[in-house]
Amino acid sequence: MKMVTAVIKHFRLDEVRKALTAIGIQGMTVVEVKGFGRQKGHLEVYRGVEYEVQFLPKIKIEAAVPDDRLDEVLTAIQDSARTGEIGDGKIFIYPLEDVVRIRTGERGEAAL
Amino acid sequence: MKMVTAVIKHFRLDEVRKALTAIGIQGMTVVEVKGFGRQKGHLEVYRGVEYEVQFLPKIKIEAAVPDDRLDEVLTAIQDSARTGEIGDGKIFIYPLEDVVRIRTGERGEAAL
């Protein structure tokens, strides 16, 4: 199994959730994060004082998926999260050794 | 080493923390997340307007553990987090290559 983690733009969450649900991904976990990437460094001015915007609000989605669904999932996320502008985010793929469903004790892909 | 990550119900945090402490787990990191899983999809009504509850507030616990403590840890979490109802959550087990304690520079299991 893989843990697919995507850092995306805030307002794309709904699209991505729908795209994943559409291809049958049953679960995911979402957390608000702050991102620092290429989309950095623009100067802003507030009340006459300049500052550099360093961290931008982003959303991180984590979805554990069976190995054979990986490509499909990546495509779904890419398509739904892309706006074409810098800061669209990244997807990180971690190896996952095991999963346990707490309620039933099921393990592995059965637990997804 | 493994990184054991559990997505659990909010009000179970204290139990889980106690259970882990009881078996000698010294450290963990906790973050508030929003979960989307099977426990989804119920309709609610607010002021006459229907909506689907999609994301539920959950707690994610991360604890790095030595390989030989893994089973014990999984059992402890399962026992303390289970309510028997849908939405009890999941445990994800990641391989962990190394750990560093920042203060001392210790690495590996010694750093846990």
Add this chain to the structure above:
Amino acid sequence: MKMVTAVIKHFRLDEVRKALTAIGIQGMTVVEVKGFGRQKGHLEVYRGVEYEVQFLPKIKIEAAVPDDRLDEVLTAIQDSARTGEIGDGKIFIYPLEDVVRIRTGERGEAAL
């Protein structure tokens, strides 16, 4: 590639960010977490009522890095995050299978 995850003290974030930027790390993702570790257990009193401080506010930084930059990155984080006091935090190194840049579809180290 590796995913380097560091749990650090709040007010060290800026230092760590600078240290990583200085060695050319282009991106990172930051999230507020609560830490439970050795730095626990001190009693405080509020309005005449005692309590044990269990969770301390911490910052978790995640940075995906190419394998060959790993040591450099670890040193940079250690140096910039260390205060020498308990609670300085830990670094966890995860294997990372792949990375995708959403905007362009680039993969692997090219996507970092």
Add this chain to the structure above:
Amino acid sequence: MKEKKGRSLPTALALSLLLTPTGAVAQEAVVADSGDTAWMIMASALVLFMTIPGLSLFYAGLVRKKNVLSIFVQCFAITCMMTILWVLYGYSIAFDTTGMAEGVFNARSLFGGLGMAFLSGVDVNSLSGTIPETVFLIFQMTFAIITPALMVGAFAERMKFSAVMIFAALWFTFSYLPICHMAWAGSGALFHNWGVLDFAGGTVVHINAGIAALIACILVGKRSGHGSTAMLPHNVPFTLIGTGMLWVGWFGFNAGSELAADGTAGMAMLVTQISTAMGALSWMAVEWLRSGKPTAVGIATGAVAGLVAITPASGTAGPMGALLIGSLSGTFCYFTATSMKRALGYDDSLDVFGVHGVGGIVGALMTGLCAASFMGGAGISAASVGGQVWAQLKSVMVTIAWSGIVSLVSLKLIDAAIGLRATEDEEVQGLDLSHHDEAGYRL
């Protein structure tokens, strides 16, 4: 020379009960009374406080986090704009009585002239009854401020800021001012001629704004995601703070409408307190029974429903009437804001129509009944209750029709000219960032 404007009682009632003393007072009242002035300065401050920050907080707490500032900006900008428009021509169109005569219907029964535009004729020494005219006109200004601000809740989270401002200006000019004139400009004004009782603004303020709100939320359309995404309040404590401020400020609204610190003001305050308590308790009770748990937003909304409904009656109802009005309003508004809204499917974001429109109508009609002596009211006879209720009903119908048409036409025009709605993207991002370039919180 200037007569005590604004809150004239209907002829019948005035004749039988109040004409002599009022007349007497009016003739003596060549000097200002410092006690009345003190009270009316404070009453005006209270009513302004209802809008900023009261109503702003009440509404701001109910929207989603990403739109919190848009509510504040709209309420504040409306406050500022109405202040200026009131000074320029509003006061005159509402209260210029040139060309009016008791019982006569003519164009001046519907709106005043421009003789007092730019506040011409008002100086430090002008009086209005026993208070300086400046104080009277500020008191009335605060009503002209809060009324359009009330509508903001209906099209919250999606209407374009510029369109909000233009709509507020048009509606104020063509609906608020005429209805205010019909109700409160005294002899010769339409509602006055009919003997309508509207002490503090059931028609002028609540029905007027409530209908406009309904039309607007329909024309602007539903929020995107309505009916599928949760649009829950982001800061309920704000709503409750706002409720407290509205409640306390409403004493200025209702008891202030007496324009004097006297027994009627005291009674207005008492019935306001009673009706509000009953509105809140009845909403709480119905909700507790129907859904198992009394909510905080529920008790707050019920209180506002009680406040709204007692408004027109506050000068003529007694404590018993207030108990009745409050309970009815809490219950009716509960069902409008839940079952009825659901059945009809319009998206009145913060239930402006459900509370102000419906509560206003309940109040305006019940005012007729509760003025009766047998209800402990100020004293119309049992025999004339029917006639009074009929007069009330007529004023309600006129207000609904007038405000509805003005709103419809104004919104259609604005839509054609510049569009009513924020774009989908702006809406998803939130009006705070997209329209005001600011985030509400960095917590």
Add this chain to the structure above:
Amino acid sequence: MKEKKGRSLPTALALSLLLTPTGAVAQEAVVADSGDTAWMIMASALVLFMTIPGLSLFYAGLVRKKNVLSIFVQCFAITCMMTILWVLYGYSIAFDTTGMAEGVFNARSLFGGLGMAFLSGVDVNSLSGTIPETVFLIFQMTFAIITPALMVGAFAERMKFSAVMIFAALWFTFSYLPICHMAWAGSGALFHNWGVLDFAGGTVVHINAGIAALIACILVGKRSGHGSTAMLPHNVPFTLIGTGMLWVGWFGFNAGSELAADGTAGMAMLVTQISTAMGALSWMAVEWLRSGKPTAVGIATGAVAGLVAITPASGTAGPMGALLIGSLSGTFCYFTATSMKRALGYDDSLDVFGVHGVGGIVGALMTGLCAASFMGGAGISAASVGGQVWAQLKSVMVTIAWSGIVSLVSLKLIDAAIGLRATEDEEVQGLDLSHHDEAGYRL
């Protein structure tokens, strides 16, 4: 016919200093005074503002996030319920003077009859001294509202909503009304006969509520996790906003208790301001010395301690007395809310007893001393200070015993009938979700 109720000075003092002018005023006062009425309308608004939103905010900020709405709902629902109970029978039991006579002790020294139940006899024209009776009864109503609301802080975060409401109703009926009557119903009332000085409610409001709070927090039991889990304020700014509102509103409370806009009202305002400042500064100083840093919640609580303690003395103390009262109260309350509470181990969540109970007792006793001329007070002689302090002490003891017993019995009854506490699960989840089906914030 109606005499100026509520704030009669003790016989001795009245005879020596004030009887003649007061008598004179009472006889002339056949007409209302618009200035006094203006002030008393506003004073009533200010005291209501103290509860909603003032006190609600003060308390709401101090609890944990998951219970923020429960505080608001309790305060609002108590406000509504007390309004109605006051109208139904409260005003009558508190202020009906039938059967009372100067110096005579009988059942009517403890509570009034039901002759004015349903506000019978009150109309637009009734006067109470120089103000409409409606205004007097609303002013008093706001006291009857805030007193039970004060108790909410003691059993916050764990008591069942229905039990809170029933307790508030029982305690209001059997403890608030009698103590209010004893203190303020005039000739023949117990405290009046003793010559007790309680200008604005040291016994009636603060000790009364403080003792009930102590009993209740003990009987309801500690919050689960008390003594091990942190139960820190979730929104300190709310507490500070609430403090500001309480402070400003308290001018209505204290200066309003004069029932007129005159020199005594002005002096009451002045001593209130001074005592509050000293309460805050002394708490800040002690905290700074003892724990190294002055906290925001500390300065806020110290201010409230100063406000509480000056309350009974505000009509008779001078600036010097206010400096003394404020400093003592800030210091005493600091130690009660920290060291003493810790030693005794009860869980008075928000220090209602520590501030209102203790501050009220300090104030009630010091009122005797600070009324003395040599303290710059309103004028009892040095010789009679001892007797005055003794009278004060008696009233304090009666209030403690009375409120303690009523609270104990009421709570035991409620516990037997429906239980006092939320379940463990409900408490862990938070009362907002478990009792009111709502979350405070979505930030």
Add this chain to the structure above:
Amino acid sequence: MKEKKGRSLPTALALSLLLTPTGAVAQEAVVADSGDTAWMIMASALVLFMTIPGLSLFYAGLVRKKNVLSIFVQCFAITCMMTILWVLYGYSIAFDTTGMAEGVFNARSLFGGLGMAFLSGVDVNSLSGTIPETVFLIFQMTFAIITPALMVGAFAERMKFSAVMIFAALWFTFSYLPICHMAWAGSGALFHNWGVLDFAGGTVVHINAGIAALIACILVGKRSGHGSTAMLPHNVPFTLIGTGMLWVGWFGFNAGSELAADGTAGMAMLVTQISTAMGALSWMAVEWLRSGKPTAVGIATGAVAGLVAITPASGTAGPMGALLIGSLSGTFCYFTATSMKRALGYDDSLDVFGVHGVGGIVGALMTGLCAASFMGGAGISAASVGGQVWAQLKSVMVTIAWSGIVSLVSLKLIDAAIGLRATEDEEVQGLDLSHHDEAGYRL
């Protein structure tokens, strides 16, 4: 004996227009007027409300989350300290008129003596004009409270708490009290002799505090990270709530400065409302044009700019003047707080100088013009406008120089003694935790 202090009109104006009626009133006014007293009690409450919680909220919302409590603590502690200092010697130095005579310049033209220290001579019966002296001195106290509190915004987020308190005490004593005396102590006082018009505190409050703020923010130094890190408001709704409270409270400030509930108070209220609306609208308009979007903080700051600028003019300007003053102030302050601050590079965290300093100067000068009859003002002739503006300018220069020097010397002394700034670590951690051992929120 006591004359109506505080708001004497300049000699020329008084002689030509107002001397006779004022004189007449002053002679009759051996008794208090309950209406004036009612209003002034409320006006005092309103001005206190401006500081706690109004200004505290306005500022607290604008700082970063980690410093929110430091703002509140500073505002509250200043409120308490000023209360006590005012009672001890402040009132006397500001308003003791011993040794003063019309037109005479001597030491007493700059500050009063200590004859009324410890409020000696003030009792329940003392009058000041038609109101109790206690009420007059509380009203003035609330001005002495808010003025130093205004400065807090300039050195927010970095100045040491102890240094803030000492600076506030020194500056109050050596700058606030003298300028207050010069402007408002009546015959013989410097600004009075010059015929300066400062109805409610353009020089005394706003320029005085604005200059001190500028000096202080320069001497304390920039916040660490200034110019690179974002220092955005953490809670804009708080700032807007604070704005609403300031706005409403300002009626107490301006209309209260009439010390009576009369036509001038009414007109002061009206021009205040108009100027505020124009201040907000003009800031909004300029911002909309320049940066494409009107912000919430912008409309709020513009409103405050309008309030500040009308303050000195509020007793003499008419509606037309108010439109002008508000628009100018909104525009000027916008450019000061953005372009000019950027060009000069000082770190006035919350634009105290930009709004109070600049707005105060605009207002003080325009007061001269807008008092002219052709501007609809209270009535100086076109011919004397030049002289009036010159008098205004002189008072502005004196205030700038005086406050500047006092601030500079005080801060240098404090710096030498204990240091002005929190340490770098404390600043990074935030003043809430480092100085007050508390976190603002646990959300």
